[in-house]
Amino acid sequence: MTGSRSFTEHVRKRVAEAPGRDAVLLLGDDAGPAAPHVLDYAGLDALAQRLAAWLRDRGAAGERVLVLCSSPGPFVAGVLACLYAGAIAVPAPWPGDRRAHARRAAAIARDAAVGVALTSRADAAVVSQLLAEVGRGHVPCLPVDAVPDAGDWRMPDLRPDSVALLQYTSGSTREPRGVMVTHGNLLANQRAIARTLGTAPGTRLGGWLPLYHDLGLIGQFLHPLWLGATAVLMPPAAFLRSPAAWLRAIGDHGIAVSGAPDFAYEQCARRVTDAELSQLDLSGWEIAVSGGEPVRERTLRAFAERFAPAGFRAAALTPCYGLAEATLLVTGAARGARRTRRADPAALAGGELRAPEPGAPARTLVGCGPADAADGELLVVEPETGRVLPEGRVGEVWVRGEGVAAGYWNRSGAAAAPFHGSAEGAGAGWLRTGDLGVAADGELFVTGRLKELIAVAGRHLYPQDVEDAVREVSDAFGACVAFGVHDEPERLVVVQEVRAGNRYRLDLAGLAAAVRDRVAHEFGVVPAALLLVRTGTVRRTTSGKQRRGTMRRLFLAGELRPLHQEVLPGVPEAAGPQERTLR
Structure with missing residues (x-):
């Protein structure tokens, strides 16, 4: 039409x-x-x-x-x-x-x-x-x-x-x-x-x-x-009470296309019981969009394996990338064509996509679709200079097209600047997304947020890399958030939720030591502050993204209440029932 x-x-x-x-x-x-x-x-x-x-x-x-x-x-x-x-x-x-x-x-x-x-x-x-x-x-x-x-x-x-x-x-x-x-x-x-x-x-x-x-x-x-x-x-509350409700609705009402942020798929894989699984029919779910926050291959794989007995097909998983400033969609993977790349985290933090050495730490990136906007143009740009970067180099994702919105309501000057990017050799009118990405073999891989990079120990760390590594330490771990405390030099802070119900008899000090060892081994730094907190402490946006800025402010204001914390001298401590300062 x-x-x-x-x-x-x-x-x-x-x-x-x-x-x-x-x-x-x-x-x-x-x-x-x-x-x-x-x-x-x-x-x-x-x-x-x-x-x-x-x-x-x-x-x-x-x-x-x-x-x-x-x-x-x-x-x-x-x-x-x-x-x-x-x-x-x-x-x-x-x-x-x-x-x-x-x-x-x-x-x-x-x-x-x-x-x-x-x-x-x-x-x-x-x-x-x-x-x-x-x-x-x-x-x-x-x-x-x-x-x-x-x-x-x-x-x-x-x-x-x-x-x-x-x-x-x-x-x-x-x-x-x-x-x-x-x-x-x-x-x-x-x-x-x-x-x-x-x-x-x-x-x-x-x-x-x-x-x-x-x-x-x-x-x-x-x-x-x-x-x-x-x-x-x-109603969203139905999913929050029981993730299985979403999956039942898909089968009961013949929903062919549904989607959610990564955390929702993780919640389903972890919280849906065997009894609930036996009642599901996901054979008609043709497109399962994952978007709104970083897409993790581990989450997609766990979801596909968990719900295969209910008729779910892994090929239905469809990573997409978009943002409100572009109305919604920027690009998305073709059906059944999900692509991944293993990357050296250190090289990635240095601005280059490079395969890891055998046995070295690696980060698996999930492709979000063609490195060209679905209704316009897409570039990866060096944000400081506006220089367009070649494939394999990490930069800010810029988009231009009919779907890019008219601007921010009642904002002008610097607040309106994201809609007025000018790229070297590519003209003006580009939306600066604030997202970091890299193109490889014609595919866009989103790597993080420009303003959330942590500059520590002479290098840049992606907070989601740290968060993924920390969560792997224990099955008792839930949401995690990593951020930098601006200082000379910048310090790394990790806040990790612990599911501390009757199911777990937890050695919090031991878990903290394991987290320190994992971060030191994979990233060559020791967290200046590590807080183990109750489930629900980590703040999220409406799309499931961690509110790292909010968590940084709460930490600096001393408003977090940890179950256990370990803090280097010179870094603010939060009040809590179990405290320990590293010397």
Whole structure:
């Protein structure tokens, strides 16, 4: 289908083609076998029109509209209503009982200066209170499940450069910023996703990903609508309570395309029991996207081996690379064509992709797709000079194309600079992603984040290399985060979660010694501070990435509570029940 000037116009064409086709299946809180709530294209269209007419009557066209709901149903209705009204949707995380989500939702509402809020009847009181706390108490708050009478809806006058939504970044290395995603960006990136994954109108897509995050909103809701397909959506809390719920939903509802960050696959491989496994049917899962955080070969291999008895095929695993500033997808592996490279970590930290010597430490990199953007161009660039690097050299990933967003909302000067990269011999208009990568044999391998490199002992360390090595020390280890404390010289800090339930009788001092030995052997440095902490201490973004900057701030402020810590002189200590200072 071609010729649409806006995402709204395109969806309306899909409604006309098959009004009775299932558009959205909304699963219950436990994503169990109970019949889902179903909205067909005609029903979803009618609901969006009613809401859009109400928004239009309140002058919301072209204005920012907060979409904040605790469940997927009202959320998708609210986002689509914004697109139908010509308003700018501002998705935000439901605060619930998580202070980090409450702070983030409040910051988004304040930064976007929203003029209207869409929620549900059950959530209206919480949303109204949040708005009042950020000085937006005058903002009208409409429950989408209590739509008042409004005038007749009419198609808004939208162009490809009209802003469709503000997609706030996950903030892994900086404060979240609102990415201005236009209707043209959405259309271009949807075409790129379809080409990369081979999706079609008959495909069922879905999963548990939060709809305020780009991978959930654009990949698992808007992409099915663009296709004229069916989105199957389950509450994120259902996955967090039981990873098996995600996998059951895939089999029970015929989901062919689903995805998640690496940590979700790791959780499934580790937490799904044999009894749960025996009830799964994953034979229809054709594309299992891994993206949103670094893709680890070890995780993919463990997942494929664990769920092969349920009919899962390893060839379904599809690593992808993308970011909110490029709408969603930049590049993705072809189906069944996952590629890996073993690399010398020291050479990689020095900016070169080189095979390791036999018996030497190695890092396995997972290819994320062709070293060319799915809807434009991709370069690996020396960030300090703008010089384009050849294959085999590590640099910053730069992209340019129709999917690259219009910029950050209400940002200028240095804050807007990532959208204005100028590459030597390749012109201007490049998006500087902040991600480090290397091209090899036409494949892109993402190696880390530019701002997260740790300069220690005369070399640069990738934090994920350290984290992977530390996690291998013990089966009792969960999430790990490594970061540098800026000093002269910079010091390495490692914070490692320990699953310290009744199942484990742990020698914490012994585990700490094993971690020190592993880091010293593989990287030639000793952590200046090593903290063993309870599960849940390591902060993550909405896509599962470790918030290394947040963890650094908590460490320096003494706000971490370790089960055990070992700290070199001159490095701040955290208060905790078991402390030891290295001399």
